[in-house]
Amino acid sequence: MDFEAAGETLRARRAALQRELHALTARPVEATPSVSFGKRVGDGTTEAVERINTTAAARSIAASLAEADRALAKLEEGSYGLCDRCGKPIGDERLEAIPWATLCVACAAGRAGDGRRVGTGSSGGEDDR
Numbered sequence: 001m002d003f004e005a006a007g008e009t010l011r012a013r014r015a016a017l018q019r020e021l022h023a024l025t026a027r028p029v030e031a032t033p034s035v036s037f038g039k040r041v042g043d044g045t046t047e048a049v050e051r052i053n054t055t056a057a058a059r060s061i062a063a064s065l066a067e068a069d070r071a072l073a074k075l076e077e078g079s080y081g082l083c084d085r086c087g088k089p090i091g092d093e094r095l096e097a098i099p100w101a102t103l104c105v106a107c108a109a110g111r112a113g114d115g116r117r118v119g120t121g122s123s124g125g126e127d128d129r
């Protein structure tokens, strides 16, 4: 696993997400015409609906941002590649596909309870008992 490349990917993703989030939250100031411009009935409603959409989009971006942040923090603390919930390796394949993954497949799928058999098929699975 190339940690440096992963870090770069994460930083780039975080920067892109921050820009997106900034554009979203900054938009109302620029795009919303002032009261003197086209004051029609219903404008407020449209704006309100748009605001909800914007909020939902902003929230999902913020969530992705938090993921990237968490993955970067894991890189720094040396736990990158290990599941945040069960501590098992997330797996190179998964990390290559999703460099910001902080949970293994089993935990991400919400099967934390029977996540004892992680690493099916992958080499080097050791059972300590």
Ligand SMILES: [Zn+2]
Residues within 6 Å of the ligand: 083, 084, 085, 086, 087, 088, 103, 104, 105, 106, 107, 108, 115
């Ligand atoms: Zn896990």
